[in-house]
Amino acid sequence: MLPSLGYGILVITLLVTVYSVAAAIYGETKKSAEMVESARRAMLLALPLITIASAILIYLLVNDRYDVEYVWSVTNRSMPMYLKITAWWGGQPGSLLFWSWLLSTFTSAVTLRKWDRDRELLPWVLVVTGVTLAFFISLNVFFENPFKLIPAGISVPLDGRGLNPLLRHPGMIIHPPAQYLGFVAFTIPFAFAIAALITGRTDDRWIRITRRWTLWAWLFLSLGLVLGMRWAYDVLGWGGYWGWDPVEIAALMPWLTGTAFLHSVMIQEKRGMLKHWNMILIILTFDLVIFGTFLTRSGVLSSVHAFAQSEIGPLFFLFITFTFITSIVLVFYRWVDLKSETEMKSMLSREALFLLNNLLFLSILVVSFWGVMFPLISELFTGSKVTVGPPFYERATGPLWGALMLLMGIAPLSAWGHSTIKTLGRSIWKPAVAALIAPIWALIAGITNWIALIGFTLVALVITVSVREFWRSAQARSKRSGENFFNELRKLIKRNRRRYGGYIIHISMVLMGIGIIGIELFQSDTQQHLGIGDQIELAGYTVQYDRLDQFRHEDGRFITRGEMSLSKDGKDLGTLAPRYDLYPDGQPMTIPAVRSTLVDDVYIILVNWEGITAESTPFKVYHNPLVKWVWIGGYVFIAGIIIAAWRDEEEERI
């Protein structure tokens, strides 16, 4: 009964959404205000409908209704309540429904809040979001029905298969939703961009309306990436946080174009330039979001055959092609209207450096996209499969990331409109000299790796330049007004949130850079078979194997846990307990034990797959220098975006 109701509601939602799109188009072309209003109400109706369908699915999940295929495939009786709820997005049908629910929520928020103000653009925004929503709901209705019952004639299973063990982690509560929030929220600026193209409002109004949407979307997309990295580090047990896996790259690609977009819209707002380019960037971001959603869920990039076999693969491909071609045709249709209002004056002006930033982000995108697609292309044309692994991406994108760091150090010092070598040199020489402290200090500490030395110099440059921007402005204002420095600093940030939030984000990026330099260039590891009492020496640390426990947990897991004592220079640093969990369904999970400090992490895994015997247990110990800075950078980053995206009274007067 309930599953049928859920499915019925999905079908009705699809009809309502399709009606809304048709009514909005009809109403706008025939100038019928009633029809447009009807379209809006239909779209507002979609949200409660999808919410009810989702609530039914969650009810089925938490009540162990194994007569429903999806419930059976992603939950089992031993899973805690929170994991049963998060199983909503634990498999393909459920996560597609989650996508639709988010999109419907955002669309309702947009149409409810500022309908009168944005009356000109909103009907077309409805059309774009409606088409996207209809696409996703139809995937649920026709191909991936989350309410599908197990075939008749088969008795209802007593227990479910359960969520993939890798997903049975508190990170499951926050990482996938953050990633999806980021993905879906980018639909809104895209919809406004298309609406601007259709209506001919090609000034920067659509950008101003969606400015904060874009920032929040970017916040969640970034948060999704950082949380994913953390999850990988804590759970996947290979000593790293980023493996250039297609799924990771799928999430990175819209972030790259989105970040480029965030920068280049500022040029359009300040100088009325690059209108075509901004349109293209948001179109790319949207289609990469769709592409990313598809990849993160299906993993079909592994082979051409997997793609062809997947029912929804070709549909995603068609949808991406359709939206991309339609959007680009619209850009060409409005090409003349989108002409710049002013022109570039100097190659060192702020806007010129922003363009260079865009080129760098797009270059990383090109490398990522080509690397991810190449195995498929190779298989298609030559029949032989190849792997494009981390070394390729690291070598190709490393210098590009470095160049971006350099730009973060220079661009804030250049002026809008015009800058010359002389003006730029005058403002940069002091921070540049100050930044040299970092490599000198690193040299004294014994670091001779030249990539690291360049990296640390760039980190120091960005931090010096950014902090100096805060200091100089607040100092000047404080001198003039006689007020407290920190009060002035607070006011300064409040007055130009995006700018100062941006500087904080720059600082956070290079803090992450410290961690990445540390782990990428200086990670060391060793794997050894140990008997009780044996020791491993690595990077000055001594790890001693003390005991091994094997027991069954009440939820059915069979746990093997080693206890190791860690010491350095004879000083005891505590106990670490790496473990290996074997789930009742035979799924294994390796859980590392980590001691983390600002200087380095000692990361130990029990290498169960090498076989544990009474005499010897295999352990792998990683020494990961500076990796904690990746997470610290992550926190600062979130703070920076929140400052930038926070409601700003001045900006509300769009």
Add this chain to the structure above:
Amino acid sequence: MKKFNILILLVIALSLFSVGTVAAQGGTDEISDDEVNAIASQLFCPVCENTPLDVCETQACKQWRELIRLKLSEGSTEAEIKEYFVANYGARVLSEPPREGFSLLVYFVPPAIILAGLIILFRAFKQWQVDDEDETDASVTEASPISASETGDPKDDYLARFEEELRKRD
């Protein structure tokens, strides 16, 4: 294809057999896990997607690591072992496509596109500068006033802020 599969099975069976015999003699004991992993980490599991061989948990991969150990104990070099894996399981076991034939595209296409982007950007700059020679500085302060005036944001306020920004920079 079928023949090829049988061949693979044969190779695995044979190699396992030899692992068994050599292990019994204790010949592979001197090869450490680190030495095996140094090579395994550069190879990708031939059956799982995108998993480096040194951290792959499947039985098949365990056997492949033992095979590396065996080959090392027999005196094979890193390059020879990699060649062996490529010959038996195809180029996909390498972490990067081989630098030959069709696979060269993976290395040349991105730099070509990036270079093209750089050239386009540079030419656009040059073009802008030529267009710009006759213009006065006034254009800077008149930047994008449409939105400001249309939306009720006082234009003077906008310009004042803009000029302040410029002053601060100079």
